[in-house]
Amino acid sequence: xxxxxxxxxxxxxxxxxxxxxxxxxxxxxxxxxxxxxxxxxxxxxxxxxxxxxxxxxxxxxxxxxxxxxxxxxxxxxxxxxxxxxxxxxxxxxxxxxxxxxxxxxxxxxxxxxxxxxxxxxxxxxxxxxxxxxxxxxxxxxxxxxxxxxxxxxxxxxxxxxxxxxxxxxxxxxxxxxxxxxxxxxxxxxxxxxxxxxxxxxxxxxxxxxxxxxxxxxxxxxxxxxxxxxxxxxxxxxxxxxxxxxxxxxxxxxxxxxxxxxxxxxxxxxxxxxxxxxxxxxxxxxxxxxxxxxxxxxxxxxxxxxxxxxxxxxxx
Numbered sequence: 001x002x003x004x005x006x007x008x009x010x011x012x013x014x015x016x017x018x019x020x021x022x023x024x025x026x027x028x029x030x031x032x033x034x035x036x037x038x039x040x041x042x043x044x045x046x047x048x049x050x051x052x053x054x055x056x057x058x059x060x061x062x063x064x065x066x067x068x069x070x071x072x073x074x075x076x077x078x079x080x081x082x083x084x085x086x087x088x089x090x091x092x093x094x095x096x097x098x099x100x101x102x103x104x105x106x107x108x109x110x111x112x113x114x115x116x117x118x119x120x121x122x123x124x125x126x127x128x129x130x131x132x133x134x135x136x137x138x139x140x141x142x143x144x145x146x147x148x149x150x151x152x153x154x155x156x157x158x159x160x161x162x163x164x165x166x167x168x169x170x171x172x173x174x175x176x177x178x179x180x181x182x183x184x185x186x187x188x189x190x191x192x193x194x195x196x197x198x199x200x201x202x203x204x205x206x207x208x209x210x211x212x213x214x215x216x217x218x219x220x221x222x223x224x225x226x227x228x229x230x231x232x233x234x235x236x237x238x239x240x241x242x243x244x245x246x247x248x249x250x251x252x253x254x255x256x257x258x259x260x261x262x263x264x265x266x267x268x269x270x271x272x273x274x275x276x277x278x279x280x281x282x283x284x285x286x287x288x289x290x291x292x293x294x295x296x297x298x299x300x301x302x303x304x305x306x307x308x309x310x311x312x313x314x315x
Contacts, residue, residue, distance in 0.1 A: 021141055021301040021302060022139035022140060022141045022142065022296060022299060022301065023139060023140060023141055024137045024138060024139055024140060025140075026118075026139075026140035026141040027110075027113070027114060027118075027140060030110065030113050031106070031109065031110035031113045031114055033109055033110075034106055034109070034110060034113075034114045035122060037102070037105050037106055037109060038102055038106065038119060038122045038123055038126060039122075039126045041098070041101060041102045041105055042056065042098075042102070042123050042126040042127055042130060043126065043130050045095075045098045045101075046127060046130040046131065047130075050131070050240040051191070051192065051240070052094075052095060052098060052127070053127035053128070053130055053131045053190060053240075053242075054127070054131075054187075054190040054191030054192070055093075055094045055095035055098075055191070056095045056098060056099070056120075056123045056124060056127040057124045057127050057128060057187055057190070057191075058093065058095075058187075058191065059071065059072075059093060059095050059096075059099065059120055059123075059124070060120045060121055060123070060124035060295070061124075061184075061187065061294075062083075062088070062089060062093060062153070062157065063117070063120050064294055064295065064297060067117055067120075067121060067142055067294075067295055067296075067297065067298070067299045068117050068142065068143070068144060068145035068298075068299060068300045068305060069115065069116035069117040069119075069120060069142075069144045069145060069308065069311060070082070070083055070145040070147065070148040070149070071083050071084065071089070071093070071148070071153075072096065072099065072116055072120070072311040072312055073145075073148045073312060073313065073314070074312040074313060076313075080148075081148070081150050082148040082150070083148045083149065083150055083152075083153040085150065086150050086153030086154045086157070087154055088153065088154070088157035088159070089153060089157075091229065092194060096311075096312070098123075099116070099119060099120065099123065099311055100310075100311055100312065102119055102123065103116060103119060103310070103311050106119065107309065112307045112309055113307065114307070115142050115143050115144045115305075115307050115308070116144050116308050116311035117142035117143065117144055117145075117299065117300070118138075118140050118141070118142050119311070121138050121140070121142065121295045122138050122140075124291070124295075125138050125291070128242050128287075128291075131190055131240060131241055131242040132241050132242050132243065133242025133243070133284065133287070134242075134284035134285070134287060134288045135288070136288035136289075136291055136292055137292070138292070138295065139292065139295065139296060141299075141301055142299040142300060142301065143299070143300040143301060143302075143304055143305035143306060143307060144300070144305050144306055144307060144308045144311075144314075145300060145305050146305060146306060146314045156170075156174075158170045158171075158259065159259070160193070160197040160198065160201075160257040160258055160259050161200065161258050161259065162258075162259045162262070163258075163259075163262050164262040164263065164265065164267045164268070164269065167181055167259060167262065167263075168181060168268075168269075171184075174297070175293075175297065176290075176293075176294075178268065178269055178272075179269075179272050179286070180286075180290045180293070181269075182263050182269050182272045182273060182276070183272075183276070183283070183286040183287050183290045184287070184290050184291075184294065185246075185259075185260065185263060186244070186246050186247065186276065186283055186287055187287075188234040188235065188246050188256075188257075188260060189234070189235045189238070189241075189242055189243055189244065189245055189246035190234070190235065190239065190240060190241070190242055191233070191234050191239075192231040192232060192233055192234060192239075193231065193232060193233075193234050193256050193257060194228060194229050194230070194231060195219065195220035195227045195228055195229065195230040195231075195232070196224075196228040196229070197257060198216070198220065198232065198256050198257050198258070199220055199222070199224070200258065201213075201255075201256070201257060201258040201261070202216045202217055202220060203217070203222055205258060205261070207253060207261050207265050208253050208254075208255070208261060209252060209253040209254050212236075212252075212253070212254045216232055216256075219232065220232065232256060233256070234246070234256050234257070234260070235249060235256075236249070236254065236256075237249060243280060244276050244277060244279070244280045244283040244284075246260075247264075247273050247274075247276040247277035247283065248277045250263055250264040250273050250277070251264060251273065251274070251277055
């Protein structure tokens with residue numbers, strides 16, 4: 001996603017499955033043009049900068065402790081600490097300006113009706129579609145949090161050095177199966193990672209194609225702190241197309257992150273990787289279903305939270 005710990009991406013939602021209260025027709029009467037407005041804005045943003053699709057998808061992933069737009073809340077010195085300064089987020093999450101622009105467009109047609117959390121969920125779907133990936137029906141009706149948790153952001157997002165058992169356990173804690181973990185990791189078929197998140201993998205791991213590792217080292221020198229924020233694509237073959245190339249890269253030991261290559265390294269998820277590598281349709285279908293499940297984990301609904309007027313601050 002736009003930067004590393006996109007593995008990151010992955011787990012970010014809390015465990016309880018919520019809600020029958022969410023509905024894909026939630027805004028049909030109250031704001032019938034909301035979804036088309038979001039789609040047009042996302043498509044324009046991705047055309048302007050193709051990397052933005054991955055950034056918006058990653059924002060949704062990193063929000064989904066409860067899919068409540070808490071990740072969008074900016075720090076207020078002395079009075080409010082949000083999640084943007086958490087280790088997996090600081091200096092790497094991006095796309096806030098795009099979400100703010102979408103919010104202002106939606107507010108112009110429907111005052112205080114569409115939540116920032118729903119905008120994130122829909123923008124993630126539309127970003128994937130804009131880059132050639134599958135679509136899915138997004139259940140709607142989330143409300144926005146008035147709080148955020150820096151500690152949960154630090155503890156719940158899986159770091160790029162996790163091994164397979166760590167990944168399976170972390171996703172299991174959020175209600176995901178190992179197969180769903182591999183599926184959501186496929187989001188790394190788009191976006192970039194920072195050097196600091198793959199340096200150990202390209203210099204110290206043995207489960208990496210030697211020529212691939214060498215090709216990355218010039219832009220990611222060995223001394224810690226040197227070139228830390230330099231970027232490399234998570235999928236070097238088709239970095240701006242949402243497809244199943246990520247899994248084929250793993251078969252060739254060309255996973256950029258240690259945690260990526262762990263999915264295909266002689267372990268229990270090898271067959272899932274092989275399946276997705278050989279069948280784009282199987283991956284697309286599984287990814288769409290996993291994204292719906294992730295977006296339905298513990299949202300605020302009903303009278304909980306609020307509909308923020310501005311996504312970066314509470315009303």
